[in-house]
Amino acid sequence: MKRSLFGRLWPNATAVVLFAGFVFPVYWMFATAFKPTGDIISENPVWFPANVTFSHFEKAVHADNFWTLVGNSVTVTLCSVLLSLVIALFAAFALARMRFRGRRGLIVTFMLAQMAPWEVMIIAIYMIVRDNDMLDSLVPLTVFYTMMVLPLTILTLRGYVAAVPKELEESAMVDGCTRVQAFRRVIFPLLAPGLMATSLFGFITAWNEFPLVLILNKDNEKQTLPLWLSQFQTAFGDDWGATMAASSLFALPILILFIFLQRKAVSGLTDGAVKG
Amino acid sequence: MSVQTEGTDTAGEPAVRKTRIPGPPRGEDRGSRPPARRGTAAPYLLLLPALLATVVLLGWPLVKNGMLSFQNLNPRQLIQHLTEWNGTDNYQEVLTGSDFWNVVERSVVFTAVNVVLIMVTGTLIGLLLARLGKRMRLLLMIGLVLAWAMPVIAATTVYQWLFAQRFGVVNWVLDKLGWHSMADYNWFGTQTSTFTVIILLLVWGSVPFVAINLYAATTTIPKELYEAASLDGAGAWKSFTSVTFPILRPFLYSTTFLEVIWIFKAFAQIFAINEGGPDHLTETLPIYAFVQGVGNQHFGVGAAISFLTIAVLLVMTSYYLRMVLKQEEDEL
Numbered sequence: 001m002k003r004s005l006f007g008r009l010w011p012n013a014t015a016v017v018l019f020a021g022f023v024f025p026v027y028w029m030f031a032t033a034f035k036p037t038g039d040i041i042s043e044n045p046v047w048f049p050a051n052v053t054f055s056h057f058e059k060a061v062h063a064d065n066f067w068t069l070v071g072n073s074v075t076v077t078l079c080s081v082l083l084s085l086v087i088a089l090f091a092a093f094a095l096a097r098m099r100f101r102g103r104r105g106l107i108v109t110f111m112l113a114q115m116a117p118w119e120v121m122i123i124a125i126y127m128i129v130r131d132n133d134m135l136d137s138l139v140p141l142t143v144f145y146t147m148m149v150l151p152l153t154i155l156t157l158r159g160y161v162a163a164v165p166k167e168l169e170e171s172a173m174v175d176g177c178t179r180v181q182a183f184r185r186v187i188f189p190l191l192a193p194g195l196m197a198t199s200l201f202g203f204i205t206a207w208n209e210f211p212l213v214l215i216l217n218k219d220n221e222k223q224t225l226p227l228w229l230s231q232f233q234t235a236f237g238d239d240w241g242a243t244m245a246a247s248s249l250f251a252l253p254i255l256i257l258f259i260f261l262q263r264k265a266v267s268g269l270t271d272g273a274v275k276g
Numbered sequence: 277m278s279v280q281t282e283g284t285d286t287a288g289e290p291a292v293r294k295t296r297i298p299g300p301p302r303g304e305d306r307g308s309r310p311p312a313r314r315g316t317a318a319p320y321l322l323l324l325p326a327l328l329a330t331v332v333l334l335g336w337p338l339v340k341n342g343m344l345s346f347q348n349l350n351p352r353q354l355i356q357h358l359t360e361w362n363g364t365d366n367y368q369e370v371l372t373g374s375d376f377w378n379v380v381e382r383s384v385v386f387t388a389v390n391v392v393l394i395m396v397t398g399t400l401i402g403l404l405l406a407r408l409g410k411r412m413r414l415l416l417m418i419g420l421v422l423a424w425a426m427p428v429i430a431a432t433t434v435y436q437w438l439f440a441q442r443f444g445v446v447n448w449v450l451d452k453l454g455w456h457s458m459a460d461y462n463w464f465g466t467q468t469s470t471f472t473v474i475i476l477l478l479v480w481g482s483v484p485f486v487a488i489n490l491y492a493a494t495t496t497i498p499k500e501l502y503e504a505a506s507l508d509g510a511g512a513w514k515s516f517t518s519v520t521f522p523i524l525r526p527f528l529y530s531t532t533f534l535e536v537i538w539i540f541k542a543f544a545q546i547f548a549i550n551e552g553g554p555d556h557l558t559e560t561l562p563i564y565a566f567v568q569g570v571g572n573q574h575f576g577v578g579a580a581i582s583f584l585t586i587a588v589l590l591v592m593t594s595y596y597l598r599m600v601l602k603q604e605e606d607e608l
Contacts, residue, residue, distance in 0.1 A: 011404055011407050011408055011412070012408065012409075012412050014404060015404065015408055015412045015413075015415065015416045016412075016415070018401060018404075018416055018419065019415050019416050019418070019419035020419075021419075021480075022416075022419035022420055022422065022423040022480065022483075022484070023418075023419045023422055023423070025423070025426070025431065025434045025435065025438060025480065026422045026423065026426055026434075028434060028437070028438060028445065029430065029434045029437075032437065040443065041442070041443050042443070044448070045443075045445050045448055087325045087326050087329060088326065090322040090323070090325060090326070091322060091323050091325070091326035091327075093322060094318070094319040094320075094322035094323050095319075095323070098318065098319040098322075100316060100319040100320070103319070106323065106327075108600075108601055109330065110326075110330075111600060112597070113330055113334055115537050115593075116334055117537075117541045117562070117585065117586055117589055118541075119541045119542075119543035119562040120541065120561070120562045120565050120581075120582040120585045120586060121337045121338065121341055121582065122566065122570075123341065123344065123565065123566075123569045123570065123575055123578045123579050123582055124337040124338070124340040124341035124344055124579060124582070125337050126570070126575075127340060127344060127575065128336065128337060128340055131357075143333060144333060146329065146333075147329050147330070147333035147334055150326060150329060150330070151330075154326060204425075204427070207427065208427045208428050208429065208544070210428065210429055210543065210544035210547075210548065211543045211544065211547070211562075211566070214547075215566075215570055226427070226428075226429040226544070229429050229430065229433060230429050230432070230433070230548040232433070233433060233436065238440075238442070240437050240440070240443070243433060243437065244433075244434070244437060246433075247430040247433045247434060248430075250427060250429070250430050251426055251427050251430040254425055254426075254427050255422065255425050255426070257425075258421065258424070258425035259421065259425070
């Protein structure tokens with residue numbers, strides 16, 4: 001009896017401890033951001049922000065160029081994700097639905113491309129971008145971020161396209177749709193959740209990217225948020241309240257997107273769409 | 277693009293696909309089919325943008341990297357746009373220096389420690405998730421997902437704050453636990469302590485991926501297998517080693533190698549937390565290439581280090597890559 005009680009208790013107890021461990025850094029970021037400075041630099045940590053203040057957020061938002069950088073980050077991220085989705089959709093359709101020479105080689109190429117060590121290729125990219133006089137511009141960033149997320153987007157979308165039963169497409173074509181119409185009216189709507197789920201990883205990659213923007217864009221007005229955030233602490237000295245407020249602002253979109261899209265991605269969409 | 281696809285509507289794919297299906301209809305189809313050449317072009321046209329992007333944006337930088345590594349490229353050459361080939365000088369300089377080999381060793385050990393920690397913790401948490409009740413599982417999942425979703429640079433900044441010398445929570449807790457020398461400890465002052473923070477950060481951020489996916493994989497194991505195992509008198513451990521583990525093995529393989537790649541090329545966390553310091557002691561290969569190439573403006577040498585880094589990565593993951601290639605060949 002005692003043993004079984006213990007046997008039921010320890011997994012739950014471990015789960016609670018682990019939960020606390022994984023959540024704490026995220027919690028501490030938000031908690032610090034809302035605490036008055038007096039509570040942040042105190043000899044004993046204030047675990048719960050009793051006196052909530054928004055002054056740190058104000059400071060972060062009014063930092064030089066903040067809104068320019070938000071604009072840069074949003075532009076670069078959205079453009080590269082959309083661009084890669086469009087390019088990948090064509091490729092994924094061909095890879096999932098067509099048989100042709102070199103198909104296997106291409107899939108393997110994309111699988112290898114997905115593992116490309118971009119972090120160590122930045123010197124070469126810097127030279128290429130510099131030789132084209134494109135330093136301190138958002139265009140190379142967008143273009144290279146597109147490529148960074150493209151292979152995974154293709155491979156994931158290939159799975160989603162393959163999961164849409166061929167019968168649906170064929171019956172649409174029997175009903176008089178052309179191939180393109182069948183794709184637009186039948187496959188594409190079914191792919192929408194897949195596209196959203198796929199774009200999630202593109203968003204995260206592009207929003208977080210750090211090494212390339214570090215080397216390419218020295219101009220303060222052409223940087224993106226990760227670079228700004230990594231320098232925020234140096235710029236503001238030990239103002240942890242403002243630094244954590246900046247981190248929170250940077251992290252929030254991704255946290256929301258992640259939680260929102262993860263659930264979307266899970267729902268099985270074609271189950272039952274073809275049952276006869 | 278749409279025009280091109282439209283042209284292939286009627287012939288394109290079904291025709292190509294049907295050639296795989298043996299049987300009488302094939303012959304009839306053949307007669308009514310428009311010229312096959314239009315059909316064979318369709319997939320290539322659809323793939324053209326992706327291929328072009330890969331060649332120009334990934335292939336070219338790789339080639340460029342190779343070319344740069346044989347050039348003498350310092351600030352003078354950079355500013356005057358000079359191309360000075362210097363043969364294998366860069367490689368000789370890198371390979372004969374002791375710095376490079378120290379960094380290689382450090383990177384390999386660093387990767388190994390991280391990957392082992394991530395895989396062991398991730399697997400244990402994944403198995404725990406499978407054991408938990410619905411509500412507790414959801415709770416732990418939320419924690420994992422939050423850590424997973426946390427943007428890298430935000431996480432790095434938070435860890436700097438957690439481990440801050442003054443007013444950092446970690447030092448406070450360690451002090452209260454009785455380790456009083458940690459009260460004002462500077463975590464970023466020594467190699468070991470900086471690595472400790474970096475490893476914690478990486479493990480914390482990487483475990484959720486392993487745990488959640490491993491849990492998802494365990495849900496696909498049929499219950500009957502466990503029943504059969506327990507009928508045969510297998511205990512918890514035995515049924516793990518004879519049922520769970522064999523089924524999860526492919527997943528564990530591929531995840532381990534993915535983690536090797538991700539950890540080995542980790543840049544943002546290490547660089548943002550202390551720029552490879554103190555005294556260059558936490559530089560792993562990608563950071564070393566950056567500091568030598570960009571920081572010290574020896575771009576040629578940096579490119580050589582980059583190339584060698586890619587080589588090391590290829591060696592470390594060659595086994596997995598071979599497995600993937602084989603698997604793909606079997607599947608397709």
